[in-house]
Amino acid sequence: MKNLLIASTSTVYGGTYLDYLAEEMAELFKGTNEIIFIPYARPGGITHDEYTEKAASAFQKIDKKLIGLHTFKNPAEAINSAKGVFTGGGNTFVLVNALYHFEAMQPLREAIFKGLPYMGTSAGSNICGVSMQTTNDMPIIYPPSFKTLGAVPFNLNPHYLDPEPDSKHMGETRETRIKEFHTQNTVPVVGLREGSWLRVTGEKIVLKGKLKARIFEQGKDAYEVESGTEFSNFKV
Amino acid sequence: MKNLLIASTSTVYGGTYLDYLAEEMAELFKGTNEIIFIPYARPGGITHDEYTEKAASAFQKIDKKLIGLHTFKNPAEAINSAKGVFTGGGNTFVLVNALYHFEAMQPLREAIFKGLPYMGTSAGSNICGVSMQTTNDMPIIYPPSFKTLGAVPFNLNPHYLDPEPDSKHMGETRETRIKEFHTQNTVPVVGLREGSWLRVTGEKIVLKGKLKARIFEQGKDAYEVESGTEFSNFKV
Numbered sequence: 001m002k003n004l005l006i007a008s009t010s011t012v013y014g015g016t017y018l019d020y021l022a023e024e025m026a027e028l029f030k031g032t033n034e035i036i037f038i039p040y041a042r043p044g045g046i047t048h049d050e051y052t053e054k055a056a057s058a059f060q061k062i063d064k065k066l067i068g069l070h071t072f073k074n075p076a077e078a079i080n081s082a083k084g085v086f087t088g089g090g091n092t093f094v095l096v097n098a099l100y101h102f103e104a105m106q107p108l109r110e111a112i113f114k115g116l117p118y119m120g121t122s123a124g125s126n127i128c129g130v131s132m133q134t135t136n137d138m139p140i141i142y143p144p145s146f147k148t149l150g151a152v153p154f155n156l157n158p159h160y161l162d163p164e165p166d167s168k169h170m171g172e173t174r175e176t177r178i179k180e181f182h183t184q185n186t187v188p189v190v191g192l193r194e195g196s197w198l199r200v201t202g203e204k205i206v207l208k209g210k211l212k213a214r215i216f217e218q219g220k221d222a223y224e225v226e227s228g229t230e231f232s233n234f235k236v
Numbered sequence: 237m238k239n240l241l242i243a244s245t246s247t248v249y250g251g252t253y254l255d256y257l258a259e260e261m262a263e264l265f266k267g268t269n270e271i272i273f274i275p276y277a278r279p280g281g282i283t284h285d286e287y288t289e290k291a292a293s294a295f296q297k298i299d300k301k302l303i304g305l306h307t308f309k310n311p312a313e314a315i316n317s318a319k320g321v322f323t324g325g326g327n328t329f330v331l332v333n334a335l336y337h338f339e340a341m342q343p344l345r346e347a348i349f350k351g352l353p354y355m356g357t358s359a360g361s362n363i364c365g366v367s368m369q370t371t372n373d374m375p376i377i378y379p380p381s382f383k384t385l386g387a388v389p390f391n392l393n394p395h396y397l398d399p400e401p402d403s404k405h406m407g408e409t410r411e412t413r414i415k416e417f418h419t420q421n422t423v424p425v426v427g428l429r430e431g432s433w434l435r436v437t438g439e440k441i442v443l444k445g446k447l448k449a450r451i452f453e454q455g456k457d458a459y460e461v462e463s464g465t466e467f468s469n470f471k472v
Contacts, residue, residue, distance in 0.1 A: 009406045009407075011406055012406065013404040013405075013406060014404075042416075042419065043408075043416075044412060044415065044416060045415065045416055045418075045419030090416075091416050093375075094416075094420065122407075132375070133374065133375050133376055133377075133378075134374060134376075135374070135375065136374075136407060136408075137408075137413070138369065138370060138371070138372075138413045138414070138416065138417055139329075139368070139369050139371065139375060139382055140369055140370075140413075140416055140417040140419070140420045140421065141369075141420050142381070142382050145378070146375055146378050159405065159406065159407035161405060161407070168249040168250075169249075169395065169397060169430070170245050170247055170248065170249060170395065170430050171245075171358075171372060171395035171397070171430075172279075172372075172373075176280060177373070177374045177376075178374070179280065179281065180278075180279075180280060180281055180326075180327050180330075180374065180376055181374055181376040182281075183278065183281030183376070184330065184376045184377050185376065194405070194406050194407075
């Protein structure tokens with residue numbers, strides 16, 4: 001029975017790191033006081049130690065201890081015996097490359113399907129999708145594959161941004177990019193705005209937070225779903 | 237003796253497709269009336285035919301005929317005998333994947349180093365760099381490599397965007413993304429704003445258009461260079 005919290009961002013505008021998720025985090029990880037942190041995405045290039053320290057201080061507020069996966073000799077084994085896992089944001093290419101390099105992708109997938117409480121923010125949410133192919137990140141490293149955990153039957157686009165009507169920028173909008181994805185792929189995409197998250201319990205997937213999410217399916221116009229929508233009830 | 241025009245965008249705000257580049261295009265391609273168009277990047281997923289038609293109508297204004305590379309049985313041979321090549325924008329992953337698939341990447345590189353007049357916009361400019369790893373595009377297809385033409389000794393970031401001081405968005409700025417690139421790579425990056433282009437003649441590389449460009453080197457603060465700057469005169 002799956003048990004996941006898939007968040008668009010770690011930090012909402014005006015807030016502090018993970019503060020808006022504190023209640024949900026406490027609920028997700030209620031069964032354990034020790035959580036493994038996957039720091040591989042290295043936002044801004046910070047070290048694994050620095051990143052773990054930052055995340056640990058947010059978890060201290062809900063009385064949980066965080067241990068960096070990089071401190072284990074055998075990351076795959078550490079995942080196998082973990083009671084909870086949190087993967088932070090950063091660069092999705094760097095994250096996915098490291099998960100493959102340390103042979104942790106498959107053990108993480110298996111653990112999640114067996115019920116491991118898992119939380120992801122941003123890049124850590126991207127990898128919950130079928131593939132990382134709707135990330136916003138730069139391809140700063142070449143991973144062995146774009147395939148990810150497939151913990152949900154669609155892809156995520158975290159930090160989803162609406163087009164700015166007054167923009168003079170000629171680069172593609174986020175919606176255009178996702179439409180281009182659908183010229184090559186059939187997997188649906190959930191655009192999660194900052195402050196939104198998905199709560200997965202078993203086969204039930206619910207949109208939470210105050211905002212709507214934007215859904216992209218191949219061959220259909222994009223559409224909005226309200227907070228509280230059960231994704232399990234409609235075919236994405 | 238290299239001969240390239242590497243533009244940030246095909247279209248500037250308020251303009252029409254390629255209009256601001258007409259004079260430079262005419263100068264670049266003055267030795268030929270027939271140019272091969274590489275439509276592989278498929279912006280918005282349009283077909284190769286549709287894209288070639290669009291580009292051809294802009295080239296008609298400077299009395300040049302454009303022929304889509306997709307209409308040749310053997311793209312590599314077509315490149316070998318081309319008198320001029322233009323690669324349009326779109327998705328860089330799709331473009332690079334197709335260039336490798338049709339075995340056209342290496343012939344194009346060799347032709348450029350022998351003096352083939354080459355013009356690129358957006359994704360077509362990205363591939364002039366050492367790698368495509370500073371593209372803004374989504375990884376909607378998995379190419380066999382991120383390595384590109386290396387026609388210039390640095391990478392490009394077309395459509396370069398300055399951070400918006402009033403933004404409430406928590407996703408990474410362009411500058412942050414490029415800094416993350418430099419945690420993994422040593423190649424310098426030229427951030428080309430929309431309306432800027434590089435003109436390469438032999439070993440001389442000059443920034444053109446009205447705007448400054450932003451230069452990113454590993455281990456240094458990013459800095460601005462004025463239009464007219466010769467990139468050949470400073471080490472990037």
